[in-house]
Amino acid sequence: MSITIKTPEEQQKMREAGQAAAEVLLMIAPHVKAGVSTDEINRLCHEFIVAQGDIPAPLNYGGAPGRMPFPKSICTSVNHVVCHGIPGPKVLKKGDVINIDVTVIRDGFHGDTSQMFYVGEPSILARRLTETTHEAMIEGINRVAPGVRLGDIGHAIQQYIEQRGFSVVREYCGHGIGRVFHEDPQVLHYGRPGTGIELQEGMTFTIEPMVNAGRADIKLLPDAWTVVTKDHSLSAQWEHTILVTPTGHEVLTLRNGAL
Template sequence: MLASSVMSRVALKSAREIEAMRRAGALVAETFRVLEPHVKPGATLADLDRLAEEHIRKAGATPAYLGYGPKSNPFPATICASVNEVICHGIPGPRELQEGDIIGVDVGVYMNGVYGDACYTYTVGQVRPEVQALVDTTRECLAAGLEQVRPGGRTGDIGHAIQTLAESRGFGVVREYTGHGIGKRLHEEPTIYHHGARYTGLKVQPGMVFTVEPMINLGRPETRLLPDGWTVITADKQPSAQFEHTVVVTAKGHEILTL
């Protein structure tokens, strides 16, 4: 598809929309802080889901993921809770966290007509050194990608920075799941890949709002979708980590809306 055709479908956000998204993003960030003391051995994924839903609704917002997707198989929870080899879209349930686990929690809210979206990977107690390196590198990959978000840059610059850092340390970069535009809808144009070449992709413009959300694997990059139609795991069953922010492009660079 021609870049010009995609760009015509990218909705540049107004100052009013950006301010609304700033408030939605603040609630997402606040939800991570509420969950943090509860991410410990013995806590269940259902416990975390309940806490997140209570906090989001108390703020007057709606969980973005609850009921999202096809009518035949809507997502059944407030958060995505992805433990160890689960890359993304893990469904909360009775599973208890154990010492040494990692858990990627994806939070989305709908508030004042717009969406906020982010992901944070928590460590549960002490984790193996190679797993800690994975988590640290994934966080650094997000930062490296965000450094490329500025007017005149290209979306391919973001993916290139992420891929270069991750692969230089021997980790695999997930290809099938990407960042995305966000605003009045949870998923909009443009698609933000976490791999690629510099100077390729769409030109970044002020007013664009999208997520950058690298999913980095300890082992190979290949993925597998489980029969529930949502849960994605690493094909080699090695751990995976994810960090995500929603970002708006400004005249001078960018602003993170979910910090």
């Protein structure tokens, strides 16, 4: 699949899709608390998305031989779950951390974003991991501009994380996005400066580092979706959809103007 350069009209559609996704996270924030199940969070998000006239992109996505399509409308990744956690009966408890990953299709275009939430007061380690992951994402975003190479972005993220004693998950990465949920390029969260694809105005992609408190090693659970840390250490992730502009970048999934 080739990289798509979005026209001004398509860029506006991407803005609208990005804001639709951001609004889901704003809506769900007050509901993320002890005693609530991840399935209830999914239900609330699904109903909100559909009420806006949008489509939850993860629902029934990605079926393949030996692998069921994703059965829910969002991903909920709790504690040592790295990504693609399937909402279910698990009830959140005080001290948990959870990533809620939302992708909305509005008028044929995808908006993709995720956020970490604390359930009550997190541990010192969980807070430091979550904050470091958020800051590392911003380090990467701040480098996005025409002429920059993807390796520059990956290197900035990797360096920020590893200098703070955490590890970068390498098997999963950011991605191009538009009319298609996952398109080129792959956006690695590690790399060498001066390598990789050169960014061009009109490109849209996600930056979504997954960071482990322990080792970077992961494993896929038998449901063929849920990814967890191999050593059971905590994991965190943040995600935004980015547009490359003539002079830099625009974050399309800001929540009330904030990263």
